[in-house]
Amino acid sequence: MQASTETQVQPPYLLFLGDVTDITDAKTAAGIKQWRGELCGGQLRLPGGTVDLGLPDLTLTQAVERGIKTMIIGIANDGGFIAENWIASIIGALEAGLDVASGLHERLGDVPAIAAAAKRTGRQLIEVRQPENIFKPGSGKKRSGKRLLTVGTDCAVGKKYTALAIEKELRKRGVKADFRATGQTGIFISGRGVAIDSVVADFISGAAEWLSPENTPDHWDVVEGQGSLFHPSYAGVTLGLVHGTQPDAMVVCHDARRSTLMGDYDFPIPNFHTCIDTYVAAARLTNPRARVVGISLNTSHLKDDREARQLLEVTARETSLPCCDPIRFGVGEIVDNLLRQT
Amino acid sequence: MQASTETQVQPPYLLFLGDVTDITDAKTAAGIKQWRGELCGGQLRLPGGTVDLGLPDLTLTQAVERGIKTMIIGIANDGGFIAENWIASIIGALEAGLDVASGLHERLGDVPAIAAAAKRTGRQLIEVRQPENIFKPGSGKKRSGKRLLTVGTDCAVGKKYTALAIEKELRKRGVKADFRATGQTGIFISGRGVAIDSVVADFISGAAEWLSPENTPDHWDVVEGQGSLFHPSYAGVTLGLVHGTQPDAMVVCHDARRSTLMGDYDFPIPNFHTCIDTYVAAARLTNPRARVVGISLNTSHLKDDREARQLLEVTARETSLPCCDPIRFGVGEIVDNLLRQT
Numbered sequence: 001m002q003a004s005t006e007t008q009v010q011p012p013y014l015l016f017l018g019d020v021t022d023i024t025d026a027k028t029a030a031g032i033k034q035w036r037g038e039l040c041g042g043q044l045r046l047p048g049g050t051v052d053l054g055l056p057d058l059t060l061t062q063a064v065e066r067g068i069k070t071m072i073i074g075i076a077n078d079g080g081f082i083a084e085n086w087i088a089s090i091i092g093a094l095e096a097g098l099d100v101a102s103g104l105h106e107r108l109g110d111v112p113a114i115a116a117a118a119k120r121t122g123r124q125l126i127e128v129r130q131p132e133n134i135f136k137p138g139s140g141k142k143r144s145g146k147r148l149l150t151v152g153t154d155c156a157v158g159k160k161y162t163a164l165a166i167e168k169e170l171r172k173r174g175v176k177a178d179f180r181a182t183g184q185t186g187i188f189i190s191g192r193g194v195a196i197d198s199v200v201a202d203f204i205s206g207a208a209e210w211l212s213p214e215n216t217p218d219h220w221d222v223v224e225g226q227g228s229l230f231h232p233s234y235a236g237v238t239l240g241l242v243h244g245t246q247p248d249a250m251v252v253c254h255d256a257r258r259s260t261l262m263g264d265y266d267f268p269i270p271n272f273h274t275c276i277d278t279y280v281a282a283a284r285l286t287n288p289r290a291r292v293v294g295i296s297l298n299t300s301h302l303k304d305d306r307e308a309r310q311l312l313e314v315t316a317r318e319t320s321l322p323c324c325d326p327i328r329f330g331v332g333e334i335v336d337n338l339l340r341q342t
Numbered sequence: 343m344q345a346s347t348e349t350q351v352q353p354p355y356l357l358f359l360g361d362v363t364d365i366t367d368a369k370t371a372a373g374i375k376q377w378r379g380e381l382c383g384g385q386l387r388l389p390g391g392t393v394d395l396g397l398p399d400l401t402l403t404q405a406v407e408r409g410i411k412t413m414i415i416g417i418a419n420d421g422g423f424i425a426e427n428w429i430a431s432i433i434g435a436l437e438a439g440l441d442v443a444s445g446l447h448e449r450l451g452d453v454p455a456i457a458a459a460a461k462r463t464g465r466q467l468i469e470v471r472q473p474e475n476i477f478k479p480g481s482g483k484k485r486s487g488k489r490l491l492t493v494g495t496d497c498a499v500g501k502k503y504t505a506l507a508i509e510k511e512l513r514k515r516g517v518k519a520d521f522r523a524t525g526q527t528g529i530f531i532s533g534r535g536v537a538i539d540s541v542v543a544d545f546i547s548g549a550a551e552w553l554s555p556e557n558t559p560d561h562w563d564v565v566e567g568q569g570s571l572f573h574p575s576y577a578g579v580t581l582g583l584v585h586g587t588q589p590d591a592m593v594v595c596h597d598a599r600r601s602t603l604m605g606d607y608d609f610p611i612p613n614f615h616t617c618i619d620t621y622v623a624a625a626r627l628t629n630p631r632a633r634v635v636g637i638s639l640n641t642s643h644l645k646d647d648r649e650a651r652q653l654l655e656v657t658a659r660e661t662s663l664p665c666c667d668p669i670r671f672g673v674g675e676i677v678d679n680l681l682r683q684t
Contacts, residue, residue: 079478105544136421140574140607201546202422202447202539204578232482232585232628236546239571240578265482267627281620285609286574 009101009126009188010069012041014058014093018075018086019048024156026051028103029074031185035164041068046085060089060096070126072188073102080105080129082114091117101126103184103195128187129195131207138205138244140286145215146342149247150225150296151279153254153269154261155234158326159225160186162253162296165326167222169335177220180211182241186224196226197237204237208244221245225253229278230270231261239282246287248342250279251334253296256311272319293341294334295323305329351443351468351530352411354383356400356435360417360428361390366498366604368393370445371416373527377506383410388427402431402438412468414530415444420605422447422471424456433459443468445526447540470529471537473549480547480586482628487557488684491589492567492638493621495596495611496603497576500668501567502528504595504638507668509564511677519562522553524583528566538568539579546579550586565589571620572612573603581624588629590684592621593676595638598653614661635683636676637665647671 015029023030033040033053042058045051058066071093073086082090082104090108093100094117102108108125109115118125148166150159163179163186170177179186181193199207212221223245227234252275261267270278276292283290295315299308308328316323322333357371365372375382375395384400387393400408413435419425424432424446432450435442436459444450450467451457460467490508492501505521505528512519521528523535541549554563565587569576594617603609612620618634625632637657641650650670658665664675 105542137575140609197542197544199543200447200539201541201543201579201582202576204543205575229581230627233479233547234544235585235627236578236580236582237543238578239581240543243574243577267482282577285572285577 009072009128009191010099011039012068013039014063014068014071014098015040015043015053015055015074016071016086016089017043017045017049017051017053018083019046020075021048021050023051025077026053026074027156028076028185028188029053029072031160032072032074032188035189041066044071044089046089060092060098063098064096068098070099070101073100073104076103076184082106082108082111087111087113090114094118094121094123097121097123099124099126101128101188103128103187105129105198128184129198131194131199135199135203135206135210137202138209138240140243142246143209143214144217145219145221146217146248147212147221147223147245148249148251148338149223149242149245150251150253151238151242152225152228153230153252153275154228154258155231156262157253157255158296158298159253162251162326162331163222163224164189165331166251166335169331170220170222173335173339175220175339176216176218177222180221180223182211182224182226196241197234201236204240205244208241212245223247229282230267230275232265232267242279242282243286247283247290248287249291249293249338250283251294251296252276252279252292255298257301272315276319291341292321293338294321294331295319296331296334297323297325299325299328351414351470351533352441353381354410355381356405356410356413356440357382357385357395357397357416358413358428358431359385359387359391359393359395360425361388362417363390363392365393367419368395368416369498370418370527370530371395371414373502374414374416374530376503377531383408386413386431388431402434402440405440406438410440412441412443415442415446418526424448424450424453429453429455432456436460436463436465439463439465441466441468443470443530445470445529445537447471470526471540473536473541475536475552477541477545477552478548479544480551480582482585484588484629485551485556486559487561487563488559488590489554489563489565489587490591490593490680491565491584491587492593492595493580493584494567494570495572495594495617496570496600497573498604499595499597500638500640501595504593504668504673505564505566506531507673508593508677511673512562512564515677515681517562517681518558518560519564522563522565524553524566524568538583539576543578546582547586550583554587567595571624572609572617574607574609584621584624585628589625589632590629591633591635591680592625593636593638594618594621594634597640599643614657618661633683634663635680636663636673637661638673638676639665639667641667641670
């Protein structure tokens with residue numbers, strides 16, 4: 001058996017951006033700023049870093065003076081390791097009196113100098129990627145309450161953003177809804193969740209069941225998807241998450257620029273019909289009523305809104321489903337369809 | 343990143359059977375006895391235990407007198423935990439001078455009394471389910487050499503047995519072949535492997551790639567399958583294993599008695615055509631030439647061989663594939679077809 005996390009990270013936050021030069025590498029910090037901007041008091045950048053979230057650049061001393069409680073490592077690098085040149089800042093933060101929180105695979109506490117500094121200063125190291133609860137294999141048993149899962153044609157296509165936007169829209173309409181985080185950024189944003197890619201493989205679907213427990217019949221859990229069934233690295237995580245969530249509804253997320261998988265992969269992204277059929281077939285194992293209720297499209301490569309609207313309309317016709325760009329126009333039509341169909 | 347194991351377990355073995363009353367719960371012990379019977383010196387059962395592997399029942403003192411070196415926990419229970427009533431025997435084994443090996447999820451060393459006894463006696467605790475190598479996410483990159491993966495309509499349908507029988511048959515015919523273990527029993531039998539259900543979820547396909555590395559073009563890795571794409575608890579592990587193995591050939595394993603999933607599940611087992619199509623569609627993501635080359639059927643519920651042969655013939659006609667019961671008649675026809683088609 002094995003573990004989750006109901007993280008307690010004390011705001012306000014100082015977002016540590018290291019020396020990153022590409023916003024994609026700072027997507028954890030960017031997500032926290034986007035959805036919990038009111039909790040972010042500043043950013044800390046190293047020489048060479050060009051990513052700017054528009055927060056005040058603070059030294060550690062200034063951060064403490066302004067009442068900041070926690071420095072969050074805002075970087076999502078490949079492999080999830082702690083870079084050598086971050087260590088001085090992390091130790092400095094602890095010595096200045098801040099807690100330090102990280103969602104990397106590598107543990108802060110596994111770097112001896114950081115562990116020693118935490119002990120010396122009595123400050124906390126918070127590792128949100130390290131599950132602590134006891135999980136069991138999934139049971140496949142039906143639970144009351146309703147669940148929506150965002151799924152992807154690829155990784156990093158807006159599954160978290162779409163889920164957060166749907167939670168917000170449902171609540172605006174007076175529908176009971178909770179965002180359920182499955183990755184480090186989502187956990188920082190919502191203050192709880194399970195880093196599903198970090199649980200022991202046998203317990204993926206069990207952890208997903210734990211994450212979206214029994215609820216009242218009119219309540220929606222809006223679960224953040226991970227990976228893609230079409231990705232050769234991460235499809236196992238995705239399938240376990242689909243089976244454990246038992247979604248009544250899914251939203252397929254896609255980045256309109258991509259025709260092959262992001263990164264160093266020579267794999268084509270299948271068309272929407274194949275994606276929809278594959279996700280529905282997988283989900284129906286544990287929920288025969290599973291269906292796709294909309295398409296979430298990232299159209300950020302298109303300059304003007306008219307072009308973006310055209311692409312959404314074409315995609316809506318192709319799939320016979322409402323198609324939204326959540327950042328550009330919101331998720332209203334998807335939520336309309338969700339409430340009509342379920 | 344995360345881990346594997348190239349286990350060193352010293353024979354001869356004493357197989358610990360606890361108080362199990364169903365041979366399915368003792369499948370680790372049964373597999374070791376079946377394939378490495380020459381290394382098994384005896385069995386140890388607790389009051390109430392009715393499973394009998396036909397080995398001498400030994401006390402710990404008798405085991406030591408007969409030169410036994412290691413007690414293996416031969417039980418595969420749900421959740422992989424150490425039962426309260428085993429602890430005295432485990433401590434007793436250490437005190438008698440034996441090492442103790444386990445393939446459970448729960449670590450022997452995490453039970454304080456067992457850890458203390460190991461320290462006190464200087465004996466070893468060997469945890470084969472605890473990966474120690476560094477893994478990475480799967481790359482999806484093609485490797486030279488050929489790979490066969492056994493896959494299942496359900497869990498515990500003979501995937502390991504089938505893989506071991508195919509390795510044996512290939513070697514008998516002078517074909518280079520290696521069994522690749524992915525579970526605790528397979529690791530005990532072959533002395534190496536990765537407990538694929540115990541790696542961190544993000545690294546399932548990466549661990550499978552590591553397990554069946556680049557090889558000469560005429561070499562077969564015969565990889566032990568895990569779980570089933572149709573099982574709500576374990577399908578994620580199965581999918582990652584399929585993607586990472588990149589099988590050229592698959593053999594679908596089935597227990598002819600079952601029409602629903604084993605255990606406390608209300609899930610039907612799909613027909614062979616659906617199984618074959620689903621596994622082939624999944625495998626083609628990383629190997630477009632993936633195909634199913636045979637059906638392995640457990641016919642142990644049928645009393646006489648004539649009836650068993652009839653069922654195999656019916657299944658062969660239904661699927662247009664060679665159909666074997668490896669325990670009853672061997673896997674000759676499947677290997678014929680494998681060598682003809684690949």
